[in-house]
Amino acid sequence: MMDTVAVNxxxxxxxxxxxxxxxxxxxxxxxxxxxxxxxxxxxxFLERHLARLRSSLAAHASCVRAPPPEVLTAGAVREAxxxxxxxxxxxxxxxxxxxxxxxxxxxxxxxxRSLAPQHERTLRDGxxxxxxxDRCYRRGDPSLNHKSLSYLRQYTHLGRGTVFVNEAxxxxxxxxxxxxxxxxxxVVTPPLEAPCLPGVxxxxxxxxxxxxxxxxxxxxxxxxxxxxxxxxVLTNSVSLVLAVPLLLGRALPESHEWAGYARTVVxxxxxxxx
Amino acid sequence: MMDTVAVNxxxxxxxxxxxxxxxxxxxxxxxxxxxxxxxxxxxxFLERHLARLRSSLAAHASCVRAPPPEVLTAGAVREAxxxxxxxxxxxxxxxxxxxxxxxxxxxxxxxxRSLAPQHERTLRDGxxxxxxxDRCYRRGDPSLNHKSLSYLRQYTHLGRGTVFVNEAxxxxxxxxxxxxxxxxxxVVTPPLEAPCLPGVxxxxxxxxxxxxxxxxxxxxxxxxxxxxxxxxVLTNSVSLVLAVPLLLGRALPESHEWAGYARTVVxxxxxxxx
Numbered sequence: 001m002m003d004t005v006a007v008n009x010x011x012x013x014x015x016x017x018x019x020x021x022x023x024x025x026x027x028x029x030x031x032x033x034x035x036x037x038x039x040x041x042x043x044x045f046l047e048r049h050l051a052r053l054r055s056s057l058a059a060h061a062s063c064v065r066a067p068p069p070e071v072l073t074a075g076a077v078r079e080a081x082x083x084x085x086x087x088x089x090x091x092x093x094x095x096x097x098x099x100x101x102x103x104x105x106x107x108x109x110x111x112x113r114s115l116a117p118q119h120e121r122t123l124r125d126g127x128x129x130x131x132x133x134d135r136c137y138r139r140g141d142p143s144l145n146h147k148s149l150s151y152l153r154q155y156t157h158l159g160r161g162t163v164f165v166n167e168a169x170x171x172x173x174x175x176x177x178x179x180x181x182x183x184x185x186x187v188v189t190p191p192l193e194a195p196c197l198p199g200v201x202x203x204x205x206x207x208x209x210x211x212x213x214x215x216x217x218x219x220x221x222x223x224x225x226x227x228x229x230x231x232x233v234l235t236n237s238v239s240l241v242l243a244v245p246l247l248l249g250r251a252l253p254e255s256h257e258w259a260g261y262a263r264t265v266v267x268x269x270x271x272x273x274x
Numbered sequence: 275m276m277d278t279v280a281v282n283x284x285x286x287x288x289x290x291x292x293x294x295x296x297x298x299x300x301x302x303x304x305x306x307x308x309x310x311x312x313x314x315x316x317x318x319f320l321e322r323h324l325a326r327l328r329s330s331l332a333a334h335a336s337c338v339r340a341p342p343p344e345v346l347t348a349g350a351v352r353e354a355x356x357x358x359x360x361x362x363x364x365x366x367x368x369x370x371x372x373x374x375x376x377x378x379x380x381x382x383x384x385x386x387r388s389l390a391p392q393h394e395r396t397l398r399d400g401x402x403x404x405x406x407x408d409r410c411y412r413r414g415d416p417s418l419n420h421k422s423l424s425y426l427r428q429y430t431h432l433g434r435g436t437v438f439v440n441e442a443x444x445x446x447x448x449x450x451x452x453x454x455x456x457x458x459x460x461v462v463t464p465p466l467e468a469p470c471l472p473g474v475x476x477x478x479x480x481x482x483x484x485x486x487x488x489x490x491x492x493x494x495x496x497x498x499x500x501x502x503x504x505x506x507v508l509t510n511s512v513s514l515v516l517a518v519p520l521l522l523g524r525a526l527p528e529s530h531e532w533a534g535y536a537r538t539v540v541x542x543x544x545x546x547x548x
Contacts, residue, residue: 001297019291023275026296027376028429029303029422063430102301138412138441143427148303150424153417155302156337167412167441 004088006080006110008071011087014111024105029150030064031104032056036200036237038112041085041093044270045237047074048200053103056146067108077101080110098238104149119239126243126255127234129174132223133157134165137172137195144172144195163248169222170194177236178202179244180211181221181229182258187211188219201235204269205262212261226250231258240266278362280354280384282345285361288385296379303424304338305378306330310474310511312386315359315367318544319511321348322474327377330420341382351375354384372512378423393513400517400529401508403448406497407431408439411446411469418446418469437522443496444468451510452476453518454485455495455503456532461485462493475509478543479536486535500524505532514540 005014007021025031034049043049050072057066070076081099085091091112102109116122136153137144157164157175164172173179173196180189180202189206190196205216221229231254232244243259245252279288281295299305308323317323324346331340344350355373359365365386376383390396410427411418431438431449438446447453447470454463454476463480464470479490495503505528506518517533519526 014294015292017293018289019293019296020288022293022300026300027307027374027423028425030426030429033301060426060430063426063432100301136412136415136417138410138415141410141412143410143430148426149301150422150426151302152304152334152337152422152424155304156334156417158337 002088002090002112004084004091004112006084007107008067009076009080009083009108011080011083017109021107022105022109024065025102025149029148030060031102031149032060032064033103033147033149033151034101034237036099037240038081038099039096041082041095043078043081043099045200045204045273046077047273048203049101049237050074050077052147052198052200053101056148057103059146064104065106067103067106071108072103077108077110084110084112102149115238122242123239126245126259127176128161128246129163129232129234129244129248130161130246131163132165132248133162134167134169137164137166139166139168139170139195140193141195145192145198147197165223166194168220169224170220171223172196174234177234177239177242180205180216180233180235180258180262182214182231182254183221183225183228185214186219187214187216187258188221189216190221191218194220199235200237201240201266204266205235208265208269211265212258223248231255233259233262235262235266276362276364276386278358278365278386280358281381282341283350283354283357283382285354285357291383295381296383298339299376299378299423303422303426304334305376305423306334306338307377307421307423307425308375308511310373311514312355312373313370315356315369317352317355317373319474319478319547320351321547322477323375323511324348324351326421326472326474327375330422331377333420338378339380341377341380345382346377351382351384358384358386376423389512396516397513400519400533401450402435402520403437403506403508403518403522404435404520405437406439406522407436408441408443411438411440413440413442413444413469414467415469419466419472421471439497440468442494443498444494445497446470448508451508451513451516454479454490454507454509454532454536456488456505456528457495457499457502459488460493461488461490461532462495463490464495465492468494473509474511475514475540478540479509482539482543485539486532497522505529507533507536509536509540
């Protein structure tokens, strides 16, 4: 993580921040975060991330202290980002890496980190999913529709090939993103009620509505129907799209091609949104 | 919250603590906490709280950085507590209130707060449970057996009369404690697999094994069997035992008497453990 951060738009150094200004987030996981890709100084899908953050804050207005509304505008966050990049020689206006917001305790904290050393290799090789965690997720659990600081369950599985499955045997999501499956002539992704996070890249692919000529829809996929899956991709805001060449023991060589299609859709969507 | 805290046994002021020393807890809710009653300077069930904390840390050794083992001994935590109480005139060696540990980021943070203004009134009147949250809890979810900083779900419901119910319709726990029900001639409490937190007061009542002459056992209670319930109490480490005079629309006047029995058991157990 980089030294330079911003708190409610003000450029600060991480070491200056006091724990006592973030106690509700710290003690109770009562805050929300967003992780987004920054390429050559430009944040990707900034307004979508901001909208999701505002939505989670609005849904928890009685228990999480939101930052002042004026710091949650696209203009304000772009300006804070620009000032941070200019202030730190290790960032700079052409910084490529990861931005992260945490909103809670009446504050919006913006921080930065580099892309993981294995970032490029993962993009090339994809992400193997080889483990099921089917004891935790509950169909319809609304708490998993928000990217909150109460993240231990996901964090425990980060970097592993875990798929979270609900009590009905439906595949929900992975610790680092949403899932899309090629089933017959349709690309399906679990509904939010699975539950899963309303991922930004997920929303882009659903809005585009087509991938490689096939329709993209929200639909339940159970473990029993895994045999019907011809391809699988994982989406998140930093890697955008990763192929899943191996899904719970099933080799899916078509996944790489579908990851390529999806990446193109996402990139073109991002260009259109500016 | 009081100004005086201890970090790994060293007395500090809250305002001196830097966020950057607690980042894993802050960003990912990757830490555990314990809340315990301090009466006249004496912490109640200190060794049980410490054992639970160590157990959660051991179960998450791969993803949560535990404090050094030497700060997690009964002697070390008693000494840290004593030094904090002596260091702060607002605490003092006869302090009565609430102690809280947070363990994560390689640190054990000890902090203090007063009892809530309504503490005595709640002990007298009990706690009405009038709301069911039945969309979140999943039977067997191991993550809910740990009192982690990923606490937003509970925090959202704190102060309300919520009962968490799993997908099988089984009553699990409440945001502020465990539940015991008087059903026929048995006192039953949900099993850990419900899931629920392995509460310290819960463990004491189960170890004692009898309450008001009746056996105390772990057993599932479904919503359909609520009509069989004659009394209900809520247990936690600060209030110890609260009567539940109204449980989901059902008046339970016997609850006050059973809360009295349970409080006596807990107090005597605490005296024996020293």
